[in-house]
Amino acid sequence: MSVEKITEQKCCGGHVATYKHRSEVLGLDAKFAVFLPEAALQGAKVPVLYALAGLTCHQETFLTKANAVRFAARHGIALLTPDTSPRGAQVPGENDSCDLGTGAGFYLDATQSPWAEHYRMGTYISEELPALTEALLPLDGVRRGITGHSMGGHGALVHALRAPERWKSVSAFAPISNPSVVPWGQKAFSAYLGTDRARWAAWDATELLKAGHKHPSTILIDQGDADEFLTRELQPEHFEAAASQVGQALSMRRHAGYDHSYWFIQTIIEDHLAHHAQILKA
Amino acid sequence: MSVEKITEQKCCGGHVATYKHRSEVLGLDAKFAVFLPEAALQGAKVPVLYALAGLTCHQETFLTKANAVRFAARHGIALLTPDTSPRGAQVPGENDSCDLGTGAGFYLDATQSPWAEHYRMGTYISEELPALTEALLPLDGVRRGITGHSMGGHGALVHALRAPERWKSVSAFAPISNPSVVPWGQKAFSAYLGTDRARWAAWDATELLKAGHKHPSTILIDQGDADEFLTRELQPEHFEAAASQVGQALSMRRHAGYDHSYWFIQTIIEDHLAHHAQILKA
Numbered sequence: 197m198s199v200e201k202i203t204e205q206k207c208c209g210g211h212v213a214t215y216k217h218r219s220e221v222l223g224l225d226a227k228f229a230v231f232l233p234e235a236a237l238q239g240a241k242v243p244v245l246y247a248l249a250g251l252t253c254h255q256e257t258f259l260t261k262a263n264a265v266r267f268a269a270r271h272g273i274a275l276l277t278p279d280t281s282p283r284g285a286q287v288p289g290e291n292d293s294c295d296l297g298t299g300a301g302f303y304l305d306a307t308q309s310p311w312a313e314h315y316r317m318g319t320y321i322s323e324e325l326p327a328l329t330e331a332l333l334p335l336d337g338v339r340r341g342i343t344g345h346s347m348g349g350h351g352a353l354v355h356a357l358r359a360p361e362r363w364k365s366v367s368a369f370a371p372i373s374n375p376s377v378v379p380w381g382q383k384a385f386s387a388y389l390g391t392d393r394a395r396w397a398a399w400d401a402t403e404l405l406k407a408g409h410k411h412p413s414t415i416l417i418d419q420g421d422a423d424e425f426l427t428r429e430l431q432p433e434h435f436e437a438a439a440s441q442v443g444q445a446l447s448m449r450r451h452a453g454y455d456h457s458y459w460f461i462q463t464i465i466e467d468h469l470a471h472h473a474q475i476l477k478a
Numbered sequence: 479m480s481v482e483k484i485t486e487q488k489c490c491g492g493h494v495a496t497y498k499h500r501s502e503v504l505g506l507d508a509k510f511a512v513f514l515p516e517a518a519l520q521g522a523k524v525p526v527l528y529a530l531a532g533l534t535c536h537q538e539t540f541l542t543k544a545n546a547v548r549f550a551a552r553h554g555i556a557l558l559t560p561d562t563s564p565r566g567a568q569v570p571g572e573n574d575s576c577d578l579g580t581g582a583g584f585y586l587d588a589t590q591s592p593w594a595e596h597y598r599m600g601t602y603i604s605e606e607l608p609a610l611t612e613a614l615l616p617l618d619g620v621r622r623g624i625t626g627h628s629m630g631g632h633g634a635l636v637h638a639l640r641a642p643e644r645w646k647s648v649s650a651f652a653p654i655s656n657p658s659v660v661p662w663g664q665k666a667f668s669a670y671l672g673t674d675r676a677r678w679a680a681w682d683a684t685e686l687l688k689a690g691h692k693h694p695s696t697i698l699i700d701q702g703d704a705d706e707f708l709t710r711e712l713q714p715e716h717f718e719a720a721a722s723q724v725g726q727a728l729s730m731r732r733h734a735g736y737d738h739s740y741w742f743i744q745t746i747i748e749d750h751l752a753h754h755a756q757i758l759k760a
Contacts, residue, residue, distance in 0.1 A: 207741035263545045459489035
């Protein structure tokens with residue numbers, strides 16, 4: 197296991213650090229960032245909240261822009277922020293658009309050539325990164341939660357529904373809620389998973405609900421009603437309808453005037469940390 | 479007066495907006511950003527805190543990274559964040575280094591060719607920007623405060639000491655405290671102000687104190703003791719000694735383990751907004 201700490205800076209009584217490591221799953225070097233609260237620096241095993249960023253972002257975006265650190269510090273929770281895709285896979289065209297390839301890994305395991313070799317963020321997030329970071333840092337894998345924004349909000353929902361035993365709490369900011377039926381999702385799923393839509397359902401949060409996957413906790417979703425991607429790409433009402441249909445506990449809140457940006461996320465971030473703290477520390 | 483609103487996004491009940499305008503003082507187009515709290519959107523004139531960023535930054539850096547918006551919203555104070563230098567002055571060499579020229583205007587008025595024509599951030603900050611924004615937006619010029627980081631922390635101290643009647647409250651994060659005696663300051667002052675050091679004193683916070691300038695309020699300064707620029711560039715003890723000598727009220731706090739970054743600023747930002755609110759709203 198080759199892991200290198202690139203940066204470490206004190207923040208809110210704890211440390212924000214960036215790491216680089218060799219990922220066996222991705223077959224490439226990968227980076228992640230982490231906030232460790234003060235208790236973790238003193239050796240206590242702390243709960244950890246994964247935060248998955250959206251299209252075009254990287255491992256530091258959420259930590260820099262979400263204003264989450266002070267609330268993670270208050271609750272004594274670590275934040276773990278992975279990258280949004282493999283980097284340097286050298287797949288032809290991977291840097292040509294913002295919604296496929298670099299920065300757009302969709303937190304799934306590609307099955308189609310030429311993506312399948314490296315674009316395996318699904319297993320990276322669900323298995324390799326927890327194993328690596330919980331061996332390296334004082335993180336309590338029993339108290340692991342997941343959140344995210346947009347593509348990453350969908351990633352959080354999908355991972356929590358696919359493996360509720362791995363993720364004790366879940367929330368999302370303006371998630372792509374039903375990628376199989378919107379342009380961003382159709383483009384990515386066609387490339388990564390092929391044209392057989394039966395395969396798409398395993399990586400689509402709304403379809404997972406319909407297929408009987410549920411999460412034992414209440415899912416918290418916040419959505420701005422002035423979000424420029426609301427109708428075209430996000431479709432939260434699809435997820436809401438499916439949750440209602442199958443009895444998934446869901447707190448879906450809409451916020452007048454807010455758009456898709458981190459200005460919206462920072463407005464409501466305190467509630468998300470409180471949501472995860474309540475479940476992870478119960 | 480030509481002013482164009484480029485962006486406007488809801489955040490913490492108010493708006494974050496970016497503006498572009500023709501600056502008569504700079505002789506160039508310039509940008510600034512602003513957070514207006516909810517009361518201002520409803521038409522109330524609110525207090526305004528200017529936040530000056532450091533070397534290499536721009537008008538959005540502080541708003542994005544300092545985590546200040548939620549506290550400004552709480553206190554009902556606007557945040558106004560100017561750029562750190564003129565842009566596009568086309569002075570030979572202005573883009574060659576991070577500590578002179580673009581991104582490094584030092585919030586002063588240059589007197590030396592070829593800088594003097596455009597590098598006039600001193601008058602821009604003290605006169606043009608207040609006049610323009612207080613005509614445009616519901617900002618109360620009687621309740622105007624100033625803060626900043628590094629080069630911008632020094633800018634805040636200098637402007638408050640040069641014109642205490644314009645700036646009712648003042649604070650700084652890790653300011654360059656005595657630029658006349660450190661490399662960053664000597665390089666910039668030599669270029670902008672020439673080799674006659676008598677001219678430097680008018681733009682050096684520590685020298686202003688020594689020359690009898692004072693501010694009627696307590697100045698709040700926070701400084702990390704693991705700041706990588708502490709000894710070479712910042713020299714807070716020079717400002718502290720001068721304040722003590724002339725009886726300037728000063729709260730200088732040192733913080734174990736913190737560096738020069740916005741991770742430090744976000745850790746203590748709440749105290750600065752409270753400091754300004756207490757004075758501006760008294």
